[in-house]
Amino acid sequence: MRYLFISFLLFTISNSLQAQQLSTLSPDKNIKLEISLDNGLAYFQVFYQKEEFLKKSPLGLSSSAGDFTKELKLIGSKTAKIQESYKLNRSKVSQVNYKANEINYIFKNSTNDTINIIFRVTNTDIAFSYLIPKTTKNNGKCIIEKEITGFKLPLQSTTFITPQAPPLSGWEKTKPSYEEEYTREASIATKSQYGLGFTFPALFHVEDKGWILISETGINGNYPGTRLSDASSDGIYTINFPQEAENNHQGATTASGILPMQTSWKTITLGKTLKPIVESTASTDVVKPLIKTSKIFNAGRASWSWIVWQDESCNYKDQKTFIDLAADMKCEFILIDALWDVNIGKEKMAELVDYAKSKNVGVLLWYNSNGNWNTAPQTPKNKMNTQEVRREEMKWLQEIGVKGLKIDFFGGDKQETMKLYHDILTDAAEFGLNINFHGATLPRGWERMYPNYMTSEAVLASENLVFQQAFSDRYPSTATIYPFTRNTVASMDFGPVFLNKRFNREPNKGTIRRTTDAFEMATAIVFFSAVQHWGLTPENLTEKPAYLFDYLKNVPTVWDETVFIDGYPGKYCVIARRKNTKWYVAAINGENKAKTITVNLPMLKGKNVSIISDGEGQESKFSTKKLEKGSYNLELSANGGTVLFTE
Template sequence: MGPLMKILLACLLVLALTGCTRQDDIEISSPDSRIKVSVSLDKQNTAHYTLSIDNQTVLQSSRLGIALNDADFLQGLSVQSVSAITPVQESYELWTGKKSHITYAANEQSMVFHNREKQPLQIDFRVSNDGLAFRYVFPGSSTDIKTVTHEATSFKFPADAKAWLQQVAVAQTGWKNTNPSYEEFYETEIPVGQSSPTEAGWVFPALFQSNNHWLLITEAGMDGKFHASRLQQHAEGGEYKIGFPMAAEVYTDGALMAQSALPFASPWRVIAAGSLATIIESTLGTDLAAPAIEMDTDFIKPGIASWSWGLLKDESIVYDIQKAFIDYSADMQWPYTLIDVNWDQNIGYDRLQELVAYAAEKNVGILVWYNSSGAWNETEYSPKNALLTRDQRLQEFARLKDIGVKGLKIDFFSGDGQSMMAYYNDILIDAAQFDLLINYHGSSLPRGLQRTYPHMMTMESVKGFEMISFDQKVADQEGEHVNMLPYTRNAFDPMDFTPTVFFEIPNIERKTSNGFQLALPIIMLSGIQHIVETPDGMASVPYFVKDFMRKVPARWDAVKFIDGYPGKYTIIARKAGDHWYVAGINGEQNEKSLQLDLSFIGDSQGFIIEDGPTPLSFVKSPLRATANTDVRVAANSGFVMVFSVE
């Protein structure tokens, strides 16, 4: 080999490793080559990326960059090395989500940048067939604590793109200063660039349509070292920037911003991208979460719970009514009953143990409510101040396990600060030692916690049924609001909306039909599905509806998006064991005539339950799954179908 050829080969090797030929054009593609991300440095040596699908740009040049208290990676960067593109393939089990067994495949590439002080920042990119994810990694080793002070990450959309977004409530507002809790309505199909009504910004997941493709932006992988993020209030020119939690969103005297010794990493910034089917069927929100901790999982049993508080409120949390709801769960063959607020005062630990023993005889497990809060809000419900420290938690969890309680619903968190994210993780770590299931309310978004902690069954983080029971204006908007949730809040993470009422809501005029309500336990994903209907209300429905509600699963093996549009209507199929369940809801004010392709089910005979001819009635009819299955759905109505498959 001649000297010139040796020099050329050496140069090519250096270029392959460092990307120094074109620092403005480092490209990574998905395994199917449809999705591409291009990373570059501009004239100020700031890092940018673009995202395209089938050669159509869906995110224009968007910023990358982050800063620590002692290291600025916002500008003045140089590319030091670019790894080879390597395939990533992982398989994992999920107890609560759209699939029970998941395989994730992506192409990964890491880039190391230096700032002007020669300090390193690594950015990991993963591109899968359903989207892009990237994270910031701070390498090295230190004993001193580093704090994130700024993040420049942005998402720049073309001017004609549209957005479906939920505002963040301002911290320390709302009932008893309990905001923010991800409990607002969505702004639907708004022009990109429209500002949030609040200074706090927009929540994740954030849904966009760009060049006829759909993008859902969120984050995953919260280990307690980082704060949770959002989108800033303003997005000039359609460029949405990462936002931080507000100052009050912390554990008392705790940290707001991410902090850790080195090494540590940010959560993954996740962009699911493709069709609406891609969004509904994607598992990126858990694919990028940390793998499950080592723990016993035999006690984790997804299922339905009866729950008195939804319709009967505080006055129902007494011994006799809770005993009746245990009987209700036993009759419905549901595995749980949830005993809500003030049970420690109205029932007490000793009589709780009586209820637990009574329920165990009927194969029903008891869940109990706790108030998470210290000084960060003005709530008075109890038990309160019982979980704030690890010593308190270990003592309380040991007592509950000894009584035989199966899990806790923990309410009233303060927001998205780093110390509050650590609190979520710490509770879960401690609860795992005592085989206790966890449900967070008045809470942040899960962000994939259900993969890392399989006993984290659900989180509220939604304007759920309780808001309908409080306010007619919320009830009036139920159809549109619920039809936003499968495409946003509930796309990746379990959601405790507490669905399904067939009879009356005290002091509220219902606006959705019984068929709509029957579909919700299938449309909505939650490891424990708390059904709001009471024993009296369930007694008002036909036997075949009651039979359906007895058998509806809470753990799913597969998902198939059939049809829908955010805020308007949704038709989804979910598979559990040897049955496909198809559910549809129409949130618009006009009837829809739809032709559904159910050929994926195979030639199978099943049935459909839909609204009957009179208000609050049902009708059940035989139905065969075909490629052209016709269905008519009235305004604010819905249906369920069930098919057996071999």
Template sequence: MNKFWNVALLLCAVLVTACTTPESWELKSKDNNVRFVLENKITDGVTDLTYSVYYKDTIAIERSLLGLIMDSLEYGKNAKFVSAAPVKDIVEAYQLKSGKQIKTIDDCREQVFTFSSSEGNNFDLIVRVYNNGIAFRYGLSGLDKELHTIQAEHTEFAVPVNGKAWIHPYDWNERKKPSYEQYCSNAIEIRSECEHGRGWAFPMLFQTNGLWMMITEAHLDGTYPATHIDNSGINGAYKIRFPELDEPIVPDAVEPVSKLSWYTPWRAVIVGNDLNTIFQNQMVSHLNPPSVIEDESWIKAGRSCWSWWYKGATVLDYKEQLKYVDLSVEMGWEYILIDAGWQRMANGGTMEDVVKYAQPKGVGVWLWYHSGAGRENDTVAARRIMSDPELRRAEMKRISEIGVKGIKVDFFDSDKQRIIQLYPAILKDAADNHLLVDLHGATLPRGFERTYPNMMTTEAIRGAETLGRQQRCDKAAEHNATVPFTRNVVGSMDYTPVTFSNKIRQGVEAIRQTTVAHQLALAVVFESGFQCFADRAEAYLSLPEQPKQFLKEVSAAWDESCLLAGYPSDYAVIARRSGDVWFIGGISGKAEKREIEFTLPAACKGKSFTMITDGKDKDCFDYMPIKDTDGKIKIKLLPNGGFAGIIR
């Protein structure tokens, strides 16, 4: 009899255990190095949905809150587990038209977890785990046709505090028009608060627990604003923050609004043992939908000249623009950019005449436009041309038919949802008219280049156009040695580099503090599918033969990129491959003489080449022949120096 009751009790215990709702789940990467741990446990009487991230059993993200508030209802707190879909392996090979590695593979595992809110509304957490990171987003389903509002997103990132952070403050300037042009706050304490009180911008770079990690956002489809970060999470954890209400371009509320079904942007965490893992990562592209352009044969990355940087009035001068067309012909560059004011061009011809002159020479013309953001009701049609769908399509059709190849669209100036909706609208209409696009004065890249490969680059950087002020020149070297590890990781960067001249602003000359070799190296260190070289024509034409040849040959789209050596804000040595040819660029961010040591890619060992280096002063080049190298290189640099080379 006792045996019977023992068996019965054991069976009951098994049944109870089997029926108990699970409280935690784990999704591992294919190589088992990355683990995403999801928990739905009661703490102090409240059930919180949380996650944590591990890399090789080292904690990368501590237990962090998940969830959101939609229509004033909680989706995450006191939620009940419904189901976990089978794990799905994703392997998608695709090809970009520009970027750090044009042939790439989205290779990860995905699992969808469904929960029910206290009111019985189901919602999903979609999780992807890569060998070098994780990503997740929320899915909200429903059959009604009503508009819904997300009042808050609870998502936190509890980064372990024993380390350092490199983060750009959210760009809150005197105009209150964020365009991601703030200097990075370098090597600060993790979970430090931003001084201006408006939070931090993506991407955020960390060195913590012996790991390197980046946190950013991916995939904006117009149903959500671009977000940034503050420290309002538990114990100062980083937390998602919507745009600032007083961004003045449009008077809209900042909360996202959409019909169902609705998917939020991806929250992405890249993690690994070394900086090269961060540098090479393409997760932001992977998390976006495939290309919507069937025939991509017309999309060509390339290099361009640009007269505006040295003297803005040149865009009004037809004969000056012909000079820059001839510069592109001489240098073998594919394009010329004519900036704001081209509609008033005089002195013998118009923009259309420049296009006619450039076409038979194989040079494509790009034109500048204002985005029209906030100007939708402007009585002057030219001011709203890019924000008015009818006017935009008509103008794109007109310029495409005369042979214009691309457009630079400027001054978006807000991360609110209505402005975010303008990006895919412009990119789609441009694609329909075979126009390439440079998004300037814009939000941070979040992966548009996969869905719309005609998007060649985005500014979202304090670039060379600000070097008309001496304090900007003084900070340039450190800034240049920082952004390859932060801003440029997440997408092409329209810095407009390689400026040897001193820029003159309002009659005052700002003196360049970087060496000419440092400037030359930026053609490799900075990646951009539309690489716009900003200096005056005479500066390039008067270069010594080897630096000039380097700029003639350097590519704007890469088969492979890797970080050979470096540390954020200190120095960077980068190698990029186009076909069988490697281009090397190295820069120092320090105003002191130094020697840098690094190892070349394995394919370069045993080869001979010449490295273009610093000369006797910052305005001179020198040359360092390297014979049958074993791959290990040492180079001496001047303060704020650099070097560049081609290895065949």
């Protein structure tokens, strides 16, 4: 990274001077950040194209190194221009050219303790973090008890956010796990479902001005995962730390570290449209790679028996069938889910891994994260939560040729738990294993920080299509919310692409699928996950047209470029993604009524494209066309979709 320091300003503020205000602009001058002191209280305010998107919002924290929530004085600031180019190989883009104006504000409190508040402003994002420096007065361990950081939204704003679940709730006491329903343009006065606030990321429609997405990044065991409170009567959401009962009361709710100590980064992405939200790289811009390795960790597609055939399919015969399915579909992986240690065993698993190798398919194995902070009975248990046992298990996995792990049931955001994520990723990188987290927290910059991090659930995912007809009924609408919220900040393992009419091994049992086949094909693009675990079953290959599988055999899971085309959360979504020179454009209709959407697709102008679109009922149809003008009329059935891709 290259820093060019422009200025260093010192201020001597007398006790009689009660207010101070400074501002900085984005490189294109569309975003204005204002910092102010009012009677010793620090605030920030955000404007976009001269319109107020965030009102005067509080800053500060309390810690063992000082109380920085009041009686503050601004004693100086440093400004810098930051310009950096970096690459990603498991993300929605592969090349990022990051440009930001940075300003580091230096405050002292009434007892002469120091805190820095660092802001970075790009043309679409603001990121900020607190840094408590090491001084002769404070030079040891520091505990941060709370943040008073807040975000004050205009009162007419509406929300697309998910509530924080109570600790030790849900199935077998496995929550909180970021698996709740999104609000749908609810008033900011609407209280959270459980009275515990809301999880990141949080999307707000700011009156008629535009959109803001607020999230968090840059946690590697150095900080707890935080969340937003319910909004106050004047529209302020404040930062909350984890609850004491998370992870079955294990670990502190506070943050601790050795000075100098830096907090997580809070990120704000804003714009008149949803384009900056969908295309933002704020979650990776302010973090750095943590592990150097010569090992290569491949992304790809996976067959997965459990999602439709469920627990009974975790046996040697059925997994061999799904290895064959993966080979037929040119999938890189098969995911073998819970209970494999009991139903298959380690010796037979080694045989399965060898069989998969002969088919050029890598094996991913499921693990329970622990055995003591929930009552989930699925095994293997107690293999991932302590280092010695974890490394012994990973050594065996490496020896038999397993390619990666899906680790489930974490149940909390305490710093101790965030460190467990870090430790698992670090050890797994050494043993050449890629990692997917389920029942888990929101990933916070991990696509750049760890070379083997692939994806996380952290969303109400496809298993709920199997478990709840109500979720299946709402799924078309829900699917059009995720690209603007959860999936814009990180890889999301939803587990898409279903062709069974019912979510069950038996054709006349189970919940009913409401989406069209073209909708399902579109989710392979609309949903981004470095490893995509598909809901396909073997019979699909004989029941459905070959062109669907020709498309799926070639669709990428990681991308060089992502472009927002059109959409509105809960209604519809159109996204374009590029891999090398090949473009894919996907549209999904979140409403139970047909619609026509005219979109501009300059990347397809003059190109021959293949089109999978809605046919009769749930069936699809295939066509080819040259797009002379680069525009296209999307004819979407109720709960339908379309995919266009270049040759």
